[in-house]
Structures are given as C-alpha cells and as structure tokens.
Amino acid sequence: MTVQSPSAAPRRKRRRGVVSEYDFTRPTALAREHSRALEVAFEAFARQFSTTLLTRLRQTCTVVCTGVGARSFEDHLAGQPGQGIFLSFRTEAGGASGLVVLEASTVMTALDFLLGGHGVVEPTVLNPERELTDIDNRLIESLAGRLLSDLGTAFAGTVPMAPVLSEVDQTSQFLTMAAPADVVLVAGFTVALGEDAEPADFSVMLPLNPVLARLSESRGANDGSEEERRTAAQAADVLSRTVPELPVDVSVRMTPMALSVQAVTALAVGDVLHLPHPTARPLDVVTNDVALARAVPGTSGTRLACLVVNPDEETR
Numbered sequence: 001m002t003v004q005s006p007s008a009a010p011r012r013k014r015r016r017g018v019v020s021e022y023d024f025t026r027p028t029a030l031a032r033e034h035s036r037a038l039e040v041a042f043e044a045f046a047r048q049f050s051t052t053l054l055t056r057l058r059q060t061c062t063v064v065c066t067g068v069g070a071r072s073f074e075d076h077l078a079g080q081p082g083q084g085i086f087l088s089f090r091t092e093a094g095g096a097s098g099l100v101v102l103e104a105s106t107v108m109t110a111l112d113f114l115l116g117g118h119g120v121v122e123p124t125v126l127n128p129e130r131e132l133t134d135i136d137n138r139l140i141e142s143l144a145g146r147l148l149s150d151l152g153t154a155f156a157g158t159v160p161m162a163p164v165l166s167e168v169d170q171t172s173q174f175l176t177m178a179a180p181a182d183v184v185l186v187a188g189f190t191v192a193l194g195e196d197a198e199p200a201d202f203s204v205m206l207p208l209n210p211v212l213a214r215l216s217e218s219r220g221a222n223d224g225s226e227e228e229r230r231t232a233a234q235a236a237d238v239l240s241r242t243v244p245e246l247p248v249d250v251s252v253r254m255t256p257m258a259l260s261v262q263a264v265t266a267l268a269v270g271d272v273l274h275l276p277h278p279t280a281r282p283l284d285v286v287t288n289d290v291a292l293a294r295a296v297p298g299t300s301g302t303r304l305a306c307l308v309v310n311p312d313e314e315t316r
Contacts, residue, residue, distance in 0.1 A: 030070055034215055037158050038068050042187040042204070045154035052146050053193065057113040060195045066188040070208055074180035077172050080203070083128040086169040087144045088177060091161040096207035097177035098163065100147065104128075104170070106200045109193050111139050119194050132170065140168055151204065159214040179290050183208045250287045252295055252306050282309055 030038070046063040053061035085107045087100040108121045124130065132140070148163035155161055169175065178184060185206045190199035254277035277283075282294035283306060295306035 041155045041158045045151050048150040062192045064190050068187045073178040073182045073184050088166040089163045096210045099205040102202045103200045159211050252283045
C-alpha cells in the first residue's frame with residue numbers, strides 16, 4: 001500500500017480576477033420597466049401622429065416606432081444626416097431641450113401635399129444649399145406644432161410634458177442642446193407619406209435624466225420593498241456627496257490652429273507660430289473638450305493664473 005504524503009497532494013491554482021475596463025461615458029441599458037413604459041408612450045405617439053398626418057395631408061400615412069434606446073449625444077448626431085430638417089424644442093417652457101430629425105424629402109413631400117400637390121418634390125427643392133422660404137418655415141412650424149402636441153399627449157400618463165418648438169435648422173452643425181458625452185434618450189421611427197411611398201426614417205431625442213427622474217417619480221414611489229427603497233436612497237446619497245468631489249482635468253487654451261504634417265515635423269527652435277486667437281479675446285477654460293468659461297491670463301505670485309470673466313467681456 002502506498003501512502004501519499006500531504007505535501008504530494010495537488011495544489012489548487014488560485015484564481016486570478018480578470019480586470020476589464022469600464023467607460024463611464026458610455027450609456028447603460030435602460031431598466032426594463034422604464035424601457036417598456038417609454039416604448040408604450042412612443043408607440044402611442046406614432047399612432048397619434050399617423051392620424052394627424054392623415055387628417056392634415058389627406059393621404060394614407062403610416063408612422064411606426066422602430067426602437068427606443070440611450071446613447072451619447074455625439075453618437076446620436078453622428079448617425080443622423082448632415083442635412084435635413086432639425087426641430088429643436090423644449091420639453092416645457094424653460095425646460096430641457098429635445099430634438100426631432102426628419103429627412104428633407106419627407107418634409108418637402110408633406111409640404112407639397114399641404115399645398116394641394118401630389119407629393120412630387122423637384123430635385124432643386126432638395127438642394128442642400130437651398131434655404132427654406134418664409135412659406136416653408138410657416139408650414140413646417142405648423143406641422144412641428146402638431147407633432148409636438150401629439151408627443152405631449154402620448155406622454156401625458158407617463159412623463160407629463162408640454163413641448164414647445166424652439167428653432168428649425170437645416171443642418172446639425174450648430175446643434176448644442178447637449179454636451180457630446182451627455183446621454184440622451186432616442187426613439188427611432190419610420191414614416192410613409194402616401195399609399196405606395198417608401199418608409200423614411202426620423203427620430204425623436206429627449207433628455208434622458210429629466211425623463212427618467214419624472215418616470216421614477218410617477219412609477220417608483222410604490223415599486224420595490226422598503227429595503228430596496230432604503231438601499232436606493234443610500235446609493236443616491238453617496239453619489240450626491242462623492243461625485244461633486246471627484247477631480248477633473250481643467251485646462252486653459254487658445255483657439256487651435258491646423259498645420260500640415262510636413263510643417264509640424266519641420267518645426268525647429270526659433271520658429272514662430274501665428275495663432276488665430278485674437279489678442280483681445282479671453283482664453284477658453286476647457287474640460288473634456290467642453291468650454292465651460294472664459295478667462296484672462298495673469299499671475300499669482302510665482303505661478304501663472306487666470307481670471308474667469310464674463311463670456312462677452314474683453315480683456316482690459
């Protein structure tokens with residue numbers, strides 16, 4: 001009989017944890033109950049807007065909600081056409097901003113129906129360089145008002161809001177209702193104007209945090225056990241106390257300039273770079289590529305410093 005000593009027993013290998021990176025700027029998935037409530041509201045909006053288009057255009061119109069999700073504002077704009085009809089609005093007077101993006105061909109087809117046409121749009125009308133006429137703007141604002149009214153009605157039982165149109169744009173270049181990294185709520189739709197028309201895409205964007213906060217107020221008060229509500233309250237308290245103390249990188253910069261690769265590699269001591277920053281313009285105070293304030297340079301003892309000023313204030 002062979003006796004095996006304890007030292008000869010096979011050792012268990014210690015498991016080593018696998019560390020994976022987590023990007024806090026990436027949107028997380030919506031909670032199931034929130035996602036379902038929002039889907040119901042957006043589907044109700046699609047049905048109501050279909051009826052509105054039917055009565056206004058006197059044509060068979062179909063609007064279908066294709067999905068609801070959360071993504072960064074930068075990613076949302078990157079997925080939209082550079083040219084189109086961009087309807088900026090506020091969820092209520094003085095409230096957060098939202099955005100409706102429609103293809104130019106869809107809007108111009110609707111305008112042709114409104115004016116008694118057959119929904120045929122000339123190529124010159126869809127020229128990206130063509131500006132909207134006064135008549136175009138009036139008709140678009142009227143149609144946008146009905147769209148936003150239907151949106152408010154659809155959300156009345158979920159997230160009460162009274163959307164108000166702010167501006168009509170033809171390009172996404174100057175849209176600044178949110179920072180690039182801000183997470184927004186996006187609902188995708190298809191719309192077909194006419195019986196045999198091909199469906200076209202459009203989207204509705206809402207500010208995520210205000211919508212979820214209102215949704216939680218209306219639904220979350222009676223959801224979960226006492227222990228779950230206590231845990232959630234404690235987590236919210238920890239976040240409210242610790243997040244404001246987190247360090248962030250802040251820099252002060254001038255207006256950047258563009259140089260060719262050849263010019264950059266040829267830089268030598270003594271070269272002068274002529275920056276496009278005017279001498280009378282304050283510097284930008286920047287964090288995460290977002291300009292937070294303007295400042296004028298100076299000194300504090302032996303250190304460089306800057307004084308935050310009004311954005312419209314010139315250096316003295």
